[in-house]
Amino acid sequence: MSPGPRPTRSLALWLALGWLALCLIAAIFADFLAPYDFTSIDLRSRIQPPLFFGGQGNHWLGTDDLGRDLYSRLLHSIRISIFVALLGTVIGAVIGTFLGFLAAHMGGLVDDAVMLLIDAQAALPFMVVALLLIALFGSSLSLFIVIVGIYGWERYARLARGLALSARERGYVTAARVFDASPFYIYWRHVLPNTASALIVNATLNFPEIILLESALSFLGLGIQPPMSSLGNMLGYGREYLLSAWWIAVLPGLVIVLTALAVSILGDHLRDRLDPDLQRR
Amino acid sequence: MTLGFIGFVAQKTARALLTVLFIVTLVFFVLRLAGDPATVLLGPEATPDMIEELTVRLGLDQPLWRQYLAYLSNVLSGDFGSSFLHNRDALALVMEHVDATLLLSGAALAFALLIGVPLGVVSALHRGSAWDRAAMTFAVLGYCIPNFFLAVLLMLLLSIHWALLPTSGGGSLAHLVMPSITLGTASAAIIARFTRSAMLEVLGSRYMRAAEARDLPTVRLMVHHAFPNAAIPVVTVVGFMIGGMIGGSIVTETVFAWPGVGRLFVSSVANRDIPVVQVIVLLSGAAMVVTNLVIDILYGWLDPRIRLRRAAG
Numbered sequence: 001m002s003p004g005p006r007p008t009r010s011l012a013l014w015l016a017l018g019w020l021a022l023c024l025i026a027a028i029f030a031d032f033l034a035p036y037d038f039t040s041i042d043l044r045s046r047i048q049p050p051l052f053f054g055g056q057g058n059h060w061l062g063t064d065d066l067g068r069d070l071y072s073r074l075l076h077s078i079r080i081s082i083f084v085a086l087l088g089t090v091i092g093a094v095i096g097t098f099l100g101f102l103a104a105h106m107g108g109l110v111d112d113a114v115m116l117l118i119d120a121q122a123a124l125p126f127m128v129v130a131l132l133l134i135a136l137f138g139s140s141l142s143l144f145i146v147i148v149g150i151y152g153w154e155r156y157a158r159l160a161r162g163l164a165l166s167a168r169e170r171g172y173v174t175a176a177r178v179f180d181a182s183p184f185y186i187y188w189r190h191v192l193p194n195t196a197s198a199l200i201v202n203a204t205l206n207f208p209e210i211i212l213l214e215s216a217l218s219f220l221g222l223g224i225q226p227p228m229s230s231l232g233n234m235l236g237y238g239r240e241y242l243l244s245a246w247w248i249a250v251l252p253g254l255v256i257v258l259t260a261l262a263v264s265i266l267g268d269h270l271r272d273r274l275d276p277d278l279q280r281r
Numbered sequence: 282m283t284l285g286f287i288g289f290v291a292q293k294t295a296r297a298l299l300t301v302l303f304i305v306t307l308v309f310f311v312l313r314l315a316g317d318p319a320t321v322l323l324g325p326e327a328t329p330d331m332i333e334e335l336t337v338r339l340g341l342d343q344p345l346w347r348q349y350l351a352y353l354s355n356v357l358s359g360d361f362g363s364s365f366l367h368n369r370d371a372l373a374l375v376m377e378h379v380d381a382t383l384l385l386s387g388a389a390l391a392f393a394l395l396i397g398v399p400l401g402v403v404s405a406l407h408r409g410s411a412w413d414r415a416a417m418t419f420a421v422l423g424y425c426i427p428n429f430f431l432a433v434l435l436m437l438l439l440s441i442h443w444a445l446l447p448t449s450g451g452g453s454l455a456h457l458v459m460p461s462i463t464l465g466t467a468s469a470a471i472i473a474r475f476t477r478s479a480m481l482e483v484l485g486s487r488y489m490r491a492a493e494a495r496d497l498p499t500v501r502l503m504v505h506h507a508f509p510n511a512a513i514p515v516v517t518v519v520g521f522m523i524g525g526m527i528g529g530s531i532v533t534e535t536v537f538a539w540p541g542v543g544r545l546f547v548s549s550v551a552n553r554d555i556p557v558v559q560v561i562v563l564l565s566g567a568a569m570v571v572t573n574l575v576i577d578i579l580y581g582w583l584d585p586r587i588r589l590r591r592a593a594g
Contacts, residue, residue, distance in 0.1 A: 119296075120303045123569045125528025128546075128562055132308070135550040135558045136315035212427050216532050219429045220547055232429075239433055239536070246437055253430035260425040 013269050016262035023259055027079040034072035039227055041066045050247050064248045065241055073229055074251060080230040081256075084148055085210040089203050091149030092210075096156025097199060101187050103157070104164035114157060121154040126213070134222050144214075144223055151213055152206045159202055163195035170194075197274035204267030208260035215256050231256050289581050297574040304566040308559060309352050323365060356563070362556035366549065371556040375542060375564065382541035385464060385534065386526040388457050390519065392465035393472055398515070400469075401476025402503075405484065416473060423470030432463045432536040449538035456537075464533045468522050475518050479511040486510075517576055524572030527565035 026033065036042075042063070050062040050070075062070050103114035121129075130147045137143050164187070167173055172194070176186045215232025217223030219239075224230040231252040238249025319335040320327065327335075336342060343351070355361070361371045400420070404413040439459060440448040446455050483489060484507065492506045522529070527542050534543035542561060549557040 116299070116303055119300050120307060120566075123300050123573065124304060124562070124566045125525045125569065127528045127531055128565045131531070131546060131550045132311065132558060132562050135553055135555060136311060138553075208425070215427055216429060220532065220535055222547070222550060235430060235433065242433065242437055243441055246441075249433050250437075253427075253433060256430060257422075257426050260427070261421070264421070264425060 012265050016265040019258055019262040020266065023078055023082060023255075026075045027082045030075040030079045034069075034075045036069035036072045038072045038076040038229065039068065041068060049245070050251075062245070062247045062251075064238070065245065070248065070251060073234060074231075074255060077229045077231045077234050077252060078255060080224060080228060081211060081214055081232070084145060084214050084224070084230070085207055087145055088148030088151060088210045088214075089207050091145070092151055092153045092206060093156050093199060093203055095149070096153035097160040097192075099153070100157040100160025100162075101164050101191065104161045104168070105183060105187070111161075114161070118154040118157055126151055127216070130213070130217060131222065134217075139222055139225060141224070141228070144217070147217075148210050148214055151210055152202075155202055155206070156199060159198060160195065163198060164191055167191045167194055201267065201271045201274060204263060204270055208263040208267075211256065211260060211263075286581065290578055293574055293577045293581075297570045300570050301567055304570075305353065305356055305563060306349070308562060309349060312555070312559070326365070361560045361563075364549070364554050364557045366552050366554045366557070371560045374557060375545065375560045378540060378542045378545045381539060382526065382530055382534070382543060385457065385460055385530060385539055385541055386523070388461035389464035389468065389530075389533075390522060392461050393468035393522070394519070396465070397469040397472025398476050400473040401515075402480055404473070405477045405480035408481065413477075417477070420470040420473045420477075423466045423473075426466070428463050428467060429532050429536055431466055432459070432533060435459045435463060449536075456539075460533050460537045460539050463536070464530055468518075471518055472515060475514050476511065479514045480507060483507050483511045513580075516579070520572050520576040524569040525565075527561065527568060 048056060048063040064070060064073070099114050099117075103111040129150070133143065133147055167190075172190050173186060176190055181189075211231075214223055214230060215235065218230045218232030219236035221236060224233045226233070234252040235249050235256070238245070238247075238252065241248050319332045323331055323335055359372050363369055364371045364374050367374055400416040404410075404416040407413055436448050436459065439446045446458055447453075449456075489502070489506060492502055497506075527546070530539075530541060531543035531546055533539065534541045535547045538544065542564075545557065546561045548554075549561070
């Protein structure tokens with residue numbers, strides 16, 4: 001997707017990796033790193049700006065209108081957003097890859113059915129599907145994870161189907177078949193490892209999109225619900241206070257942008273490394 | 282108009298109709314998965330009598346395949362029930378909001394093309410230069426900034442800090458500026474990338490080198506030889522944007538309180554106004570399928586190789 005020039009790849013890549021490492025640390029050690037509880041209210045220190053913008057040292061990223069410490073809330077939100085996006089990526093990859101392999105292996109009617117599903121999914125903007133499901137089933141965390149999990153399955157399916165079809169013609173599959181290996185064994189031990197790199201590249205494209213989807217839905221008030229907080233949910237909340245406290249909305253927004261940017265830089269790099277077929281001029 | 286082309290169009294149209302039918306079917310089943318449709322469609326304030334009446338009217342006491350046929354015929358005749366929030370025909374309600382969405386999407390598309398195409402052309406012509414790098418950095422950033430955050434940033438700068446534009450609402454030209462920038466930026470970024478790579482491909486082609494060898498003036502070279510050939514992939518991207526209009530404008534319309542379909546969608550979802558939600562889902566699916574069909578046919582018309590390949594395969 002990005003036929004861009006090659007700027008100083010290494011610096012950008014290191015910055016991206018550094019940022020992602022920070023986010024991962026934040027997500028894992030959120031409870032340990034947070035100086036306050038992310039829900040603890042302190043009305044005496046409401047709406048404090050961040051340090052360097054007139055704030056004080058005890059809340060270095062400032063506080064919101066209820067005096068909750070934004071640094072602690074950000075750490076917690078990063079944890080939730082990354083957790084949801086990781087889970088969503090894994091679910092989508094598993095469902096999509098499985099259906100793709102199934103279509104390639106069975107052929108005929110199954111193949112047609114899967115292709116029709118793929119077409120229908122591609123025809124409906126995912127945001128529309130997500131909102132339909134939320135309207136029908138209400139917004140709960142488990143439904144929400146199902147929704148972000150479904151996201152993007154059709155791209156894995158299309159990719160996996162194509163890769164499996166071409167892998168079948170390769171020698172290693174024929175060889176395994178001669179030895180009477182079961183189809184499951186062949187797909188698990190031979191086809192999957194040989195197609196993994198393309199699927200991983202697709203996952204790196206998918207991951208930032210899921211973060212954006214999660215944030216957009218939470219921003220609209222239809223995703224992660226309070227008292228839990230995610231990046232999009234913080235941003236949507238902060239929108240109400242733009243006039244008096246811009247930092248409530250801008251801080252989580254910056255984290256979202258940087259994370260999406262970092263993953264797409266990493267994805268570009270992986271695509272060049274892992275997938276020589278997709279390499280561009 | 283050859284026989285082959287007519288066959289190509291017929292095949293594509295049949296496929297599109299099948300996809301629409303499939304989407305309608307999917308919605309039918311998802312609606313039933315969510316519980317008793319009569320209860321879901323009538324909303325929380327329905328009395329048992331009303332539920333009973335709708336159950337009979339929708340034929341919910343009938344076997345599933347009958348229900349499905351009844352549903353299809355309702356959809357075909359435009360009967361989607363009425364909004365229980367606004368207490369009026371759901372289809373008519375949605376149609377009233379279509380104009381605003383069309384206006385916003387048109388403005389956003391114009392913005393995207395005005396920014397994206399020149400950026401892509403300039404960076405292709407000066408490949409590797411500082412211009413190129415700056416344009417592609419914009420393209421990456423424009424794609425990575427979620428529209429809701431861009432909206433917040435624009436509001437902070439243009440409405441609150443500089444007090445140039447109204448924060449939300451519709452009705453005047455000033456109201457249109459920030460929503461269309463918000464909605465158009467990601468598209469501008471994508472168009473810039475596609476234009477750049479399409480132009481690079483064209484510029485490296487043999488017919489361009491032949492035209493260059495004839496010493497044609499640069500403007501003529503660009504307008505007559507490069508642009509028409511580079512346009513095909515760009516047209517596709519634009520087509521997808523038009524098809525995805527309703528889905529794409531949901532967030533932007535909500536943030537800026539723009540009175541379009543997207544905002545209606547979010548408020549209907551929040552209030553679980555299922556008849557309206559259903560109309561919007563089917564409408565956006567149909568819009569996407571129709572746009573894809575038009576693109577496919579345009580492709581086949583512009584490039585005979587495509588329809589011949591399909592006919593052969």
